[in-house]
Amino acid sequence: MFEVIFGPMELPLSPPLSPMLAKAVKAMPQGDLYYEPKFDGFRCIVFRDGDEVELSSRGEKPLTRYFPELVETVKRELPERCVIDGEIIIRKDNRLDFDSLSQRIHPAASRVKLLSEQIPAGFMAFDVLALGDEDLTGLPFSERRARLAGALKDSGPPIHLTPITTSYEKALRWFEEFEGAGLDGVIAKPADVLYAPDKRLMFKVKHERTADVVVAGFRWHKSGPIVGSLLLGLWHDQGLQHVGVAASFPMARRAELVEELEPYRMTEIAEHPWAGWAEQGDGDRMPGAVSRWTGKKDLSWVPLRPELVCEVAYEHMEGMRFRHTARFRRWRTDRTPESCGYDQLEVPVAFDLDEILGT
Known part of the structure; x- marks a missing residue:
């Protein structure tokens, strides 16, 4: 179903690239952590080099052909040259809808085009790996988050900057409240963690x-x-x-x-x-x-x-x-x-x- 073909790009990081992962924990961790809602979608690293855009999945497979409307959104809303980690999402009836998202993986281009018009996807950004010629993976997450917020300050829907908090109490409230909108837990990220592809250096708390x-x-x-x-x-x-x-x-x-x-x-x-x-x-x-x-x-x-x-x-x-x-x-x-x-x-x-x- 997936064709493993990525175009050439002149960025500090090139596709394919494995995203950093999270390990499951039973209880909300405490410490010097940033907490984010866990969005239920397709993990995706966006690579943009001018008019060239690639959407890379968690498994390092191209998602680009399945989300043509998101390619155009990236060109319109994201920095000219960047690598941004996040989640492709679809909202329906004011909640996230994974079933509609999974329908987008279809071999027929005509079907993909129709669905892109009927149920357009959005992108939830939660980390930045490169801006311009600068590789940011060696910076602690606290600095990467600040750089991401600055890079997206002029962006609008369907590009979203994920909510974030350092409050343990607020993270607990998010865990209980946000599930009704289709979110499936909370991610906790150490403030000083560097970006390490394919390493489980974050934590995820999910409902059971x-x-x-x-x-x-x-x-x-x-x-x-x-x-x-x-x-x-x-x-x-x-x-x-x-x-x-x-x-x-x-x-x-x-x-x-x-x-x-x-x-x-x-x-x-x-x-x-x-x-x-x-x-x-x-x-x-x-x-x-x-x-x-x-x-x-x-x-x-x-x-x-x-x-x-x-x-x-x-x-x-x-x-x-x-x-x-x-x-x-x-x-x-x-x-x-x-x-x-x-x-x-x-x-x-x-x-x-x-x-x-x-x-």
Whole structure:
């Protein structure tokens, strides 16, 4: 899906470049730190050299062709020659919408053009790596942040400068309040940290909740006949909805799961709740459908009688599905599958995205 092609540029730093990363922590850290909201989008380093613009993903792949409107925004709103780290975002109904963002990764240029007009993307800037001929990666973050604010002082939407605070108490409030606008946590950055590509020198605090879900199938692991992931469902008025997967298991546990799931395997998929599931207009996919992210990857699955219930940890919902891979906690033999519905899920209080962005 991605073509790894970057054009030549005369900048202190050139694409591809891995962004600096954050390691997950359970509680909000304290100290000489800067706190920022964690925006739910595509991590992106913007390279601009005059009329030449490249958008580079976290995995060092070009995103440029998928966001033509953002290229024009960069030319209009960012400094003539710069390298800026941030997040590509899409807002819908006054909150961030990752599902609309993921639809932008499409092989057809006509589709990309249409979506760029219907759901244009914005860019949330949170670090600057170069300005003009100056490489800023050797400066502490406190200085880079000041340089970034100065560089963007005349920029306007859809380019945004991320909010920031040094107040631990305010960071805690952000963590609780901002989720209702589609943000998924808080990033804490040491004031003196230098920019180190691909190093986890920052901290991220994300929400974690639990839910009881139906295990309705599984996929084999790529390495052989052991369980790769469990396919999870929740009941609602239209039947059993596929909500995501749980996939993080030790190898020995994956082998044990084969035996545990064996009594529930179905030979006739026609009797399974997902047997007639086809591509739907709201973006939901049947568990075996090809994803735009995985291309030709084998996503075939083994149907199970929807009788097993397990507890999983998840961060937040994106529409009807878990936004990220859920984490298996334990079997719930005390719960019936029919009792596993959406009504058990915690819904964050709505928050005005404009208030966060200062617009």
